[in-house]
Amino acid sequence: KNQVEQSPQSLIILEGKNCTLQCNYTVSPFSNLRWYKQDTGRGPVSLTIMTFSENTKSNGRYTATLDADTKQSSLHITASQLSDSASYICVVSRRAGNMLTFGGGTRLMVKP
Amino acid sequence: EPEVTQTPSHQVTQMGQEVILRCVPISNHLYFYWYRQILGQKVEFLVSFYNNEISEKSEIFDDQFSVERPDGSNFTLKIRSTKLEDSAMYFCASSEGSGGANEQFFGPGTRLTVL
Numbered sequence: 001k002n003q004v005e006q007s008p009q010s011l012i013i014l015e016g017k018n019c020t021l022q023c024n025y026t027v028s029p030f031s032n033l034r035w036y037k038q039d040t041g042r043g044p045v046s047l048t049i050m051t052f053s054e055n056t057k058s059n060g061r062y063t064a065t066l067d068a069d070t071k072q073s074s075l076h077i078t079a080s081q082l083s084d085s086a087s088y089i090c091v092v093s094r095r096a097g098n099m100l101t102f103g104g105g106t107r108l109m110v111k112p
Numbered sequence: 113e114p115e116v117t118q119t120p121s122h123q124v125t126q127m128g129q130e131v132i133l134r135c136v137p138i139s140n141h142l143y144f145y146w147y148r149q150i151l152g153q154k155v156e157f158l159v160s161f162y163n164n165e166i167s168e169k170s171e172i173f174d175d176q177f178s179v180e181r182p183d184g185s186n187f188t189l190k191i192r193s194t195k196l197e198d199s200a201m202y203f204c205a206s207s208e209g210s211g212g213a214n215e216q217f218f219g220p221g222t223r224l225t226v227l
Contacts, residue, residue, distance in 0.1 A: 031211060041201075041221070041223075042221065043116075043203050043205075043218030043219050043220050043221050044203075044218050045218070046216075049215060089155070093211070095211070096211070097211065098143060098160045098167065098207070098211055098214075098216075099157045099168055099170065100147075100157055100216065101157070102155040103154065104153075105154070
């Protein structure tokens with residue numbers, strides 16, 4: 001079954017600290033992996049998109065990695081800010097079709 | 113910057129009633145989607161739509177659901193006879209192209225509450 005699992009479910013860090021969120025997937029055949037940020041009550045906003053051949057991609061303080069062999073990805077947030085408090089969702093798409101498979105998200109809270 | 117818009121932001125309805133959720137995708141996008149997120153759960157794919165046809169749908173998208181692009185700008189999701197379990201956030205999304213690394217842009221969502 002096509003699934004996306006994320007860890008941890010929730011995380012609290014102090015402002016200015018770094019953190020790393022994990023994603024494992026079984027979606028096949030793999031097309032690409034995306035990380036989205038979702039504020040409470042809002043739609044997801046794309047942070048990064050990586051295809052099979054990409055190992056890492058950065059977007060400002062966000063750096064995503066992908067290991068297509070082990071089917072794992074991580075999202076590293078550097079120098080966290082209060083506005084980073086949100087859910088971070090790993091999303092994988094298959095090669096055929098447009099359906100996205102969402103992980104359950106990691107709820108990040110950044111405290112002052 | 114262009115964005116996907118959705119109306120209403122919150123819809124309250126009685127069980128058994130019909131509801132229509134509306135979306136205006138980004139103007140040059142050709143592919144449209146509906147997703148739902150039950151409170152505390154994962155976002156789930158419902159349906160994708162291209163060239164006035166459903167291109168893909170999930171098991172959730174049964175005969176109670178339908179989608180339509182009634183004019184050149186709106187994309188709607190209709191639930192014919194709502195059930196309590198239809199209460200969720202419904203997100204519309206659109207993309208320029210299909211598959212690959214085509215980014216799907218999401219709207220802010222409509223919160224549907226079925227009483």
